[in-house]
Amino acid sequence: MSRQNGSWSPSEKTFGKAMQVLDATASSGELYRNGLGMIASENIVSPMVQKIVASDLHGRYAEGLPGRRYYQGCNDFDTIESLGIDLAKSVFNAPFANIQSTSGTVSNIAALKALAKPGDKITAVSTADGGHISHARMGAVGLRDLDLSTYPWDEERMEPDIDGACALIREIKPKVSLIGQSVFLFPTPLKEIADAAHEVGSTVMYDGAHVLGLIAGGVFQDPLREGADVMTGSSHKTFPGPQGGFLLSSSEDEKMHKRLNNAIFPGVCSSYHLHHVAGKVVALAEFEEYGQSYAQDIIKNAQSFAQALAAEGFDVLAESRNYTASHQVLTRHGGKDSGAGAKAADLLEQAGIITNMNMLPGDTKALSPSGLRLGVQELTRVGMGTNEMEEVAALYARVLLHNENPSDIKEDVKNLKSNFQIIRYCFNDSQQSGYPL
Ligand SMILES: Cc1ncc(COP(=O)(O)O)c(C=O)c1O
Known part of the structure; x- marks a missing residue:
């Protein structure tokens, strides 16, 4: 940078770098405006929230x-x-709420700081079965130096094996019994687990990162009344706010409230990103008004998308349970550890459909899994319904089953998406309620 003619002018090199960032940001915006965002952990924020975040x-x-x-x-x-x-x-119908956390992971780190000491025992779902990295030694559980045991998993029902989980809790008496996954198709039978946990003096922590909007919308399960003492979560998945986290509790005990608040600040946050917190507050107000219908529409869409994929010939997991009771759908595209999920995600991206590969039961390698985890919460947010879910499933079939050229399909994806450019379930119903930059 140099000062010329009384004003600071940037060098071409540094300005060029900033322009590169602007261009890439605009291009990423284009990708989602013209494409189908189907990553289960993402969403799009309302115009009012966009304004506050900036x-x-x-x-x-x-x-x-x-x-x-x-x-x-x-x-x-x-x-x-x-x-x-x-x-x-x-x-969230919670006696206690802290809204400062900067992410779901930060909420988990803070909760574990408040609820356990280094060396304490914890039980959780393994990452191979869909648990989050923050539930593992490589993440928050390791950071707190907790002694982790994982629940047995019921592959048919795609949930923890309840008898096995309760037996494990009764046997090892963990300080924290952690429930909740990143692959979260069905509500966890929480009451049985919470009964076992409370019997041995264990605190029940429910990680609702993915399903928080479904919980608040009354369509999934009600952890704080089913026995969870603490509930953590992200504010930007099925709860459609800006990136951040929540820390909630069913406890009426003020000492517990103080411990949880202190675990966030000064525990793990100094600045807690006030623009995101303010955006969360607007998203909460919008959710209070529109959240129930949003959550109901997500579930309808997920079930209809899963059925449509199965009808197209895809191997959709959990058929015996009607595939899903959440925003997620899981599909298998090849043998265990085959990498078929990675290949499918790549082909879909070439067609403008953004997804993520995911490990399915039996996979052992996170980078070459056999499946996809798909989410419909973002498409629902821009007004797509069950008819569009069928259209989207047909696009998947053209890319992955009929081997059509993905770049030809990209035009059809763009055409479909051009009719869904208004963000719904929020305080802006004008034609300007559009996508961010
Ligand atoms: C179960 C679960 N917990 C926590 C997180 C972390 O959330 P964040 O990305 O907000 O840190 C995720 C992220 O997807 C998750 O799936």
Whole structure:
């Protein structure tokens, strides 16, 4: 950078780099505007949330809790956060809510900090069976140096083997019994597990990262009333807010509330990204208004998409349970560890359909799995319904079963998507309710 004629002008090289970022950002926006975003952990935020996330709040600090800050200038943010805590308690029907966490993983790290000490025992679903990396030694569980045992898994029902899980909890008496997965097709029979856990003095932690919107919408399960003491989650998957996390509890105990709040700040966050928190609060208000119908539509779409894929000839998992009771659908594209899931995801991307490869029961290699994990929450958010789910399944068949050239199909994907450019279930119903940059 140099100063010329009284003003700072950037060198071509550094300015070029910034322009590259702008161009790539615009191009990524195009990809999703013209394509089908079907990654189960993603979503698109409302225009009002987009505006707030880009506000001045992005540069501000507010350590502490509303009314008890370490910095000046927080009065307006106190209003925002207080509103948000009340809304989160109401939307999740929770006696306690902390809305500061910057992600689902951060919520998990904080919860484990509050609930366990290094060396304590924990039980969880293994990553091979769909557990999240933060439930594993490589992630938050290892960071807290917890002694992990994993539940046996019922491949037919795609949930923990309940008798086995309860027996494991009764045998090893973990400090924390962690429930919840990244591959989450069906509600977990939580009551039995919570009974076993509470019998041995274990705290039940439910990771609802993926299914938080379905829980709040009343269409999945109600962990805080089925025995979960603490519930964590992301604010940007089926709950359609900006990236961030929630930390919730069914406990009325103020000491527990203090432990959970302290685990977030000063435990694992200093700045907690005020623009995202404010965006979360607007998303909570939007969810209170529209969340129930959004959650119901997601489930209808997931079931109809799964049925349509099966009718096209795909191997869709959990047929005996009508495939899914969440936003997710799992498909198998080849033998165990064959990498067929990776190949399928790549071909779909060439056709403008964005998905992710996923390990299925029996796979052992995360980079060459046999399956895909598909989510319909984003397509639902832009107004697609069951008819479109059939159209999307037919596009999948053309790419993956009939071996048509993916770049030919990309045009058809774009045409289909051109009719779904308005973000729904939010406070903007005008024609401008569109995609971000
Ligand atoms: C079960 C589960 N927990 C936690 C997380 C982490 O969430 P985040 O990406 O918000 O950190 C994920 C992410 O997909 C998840 O699937």
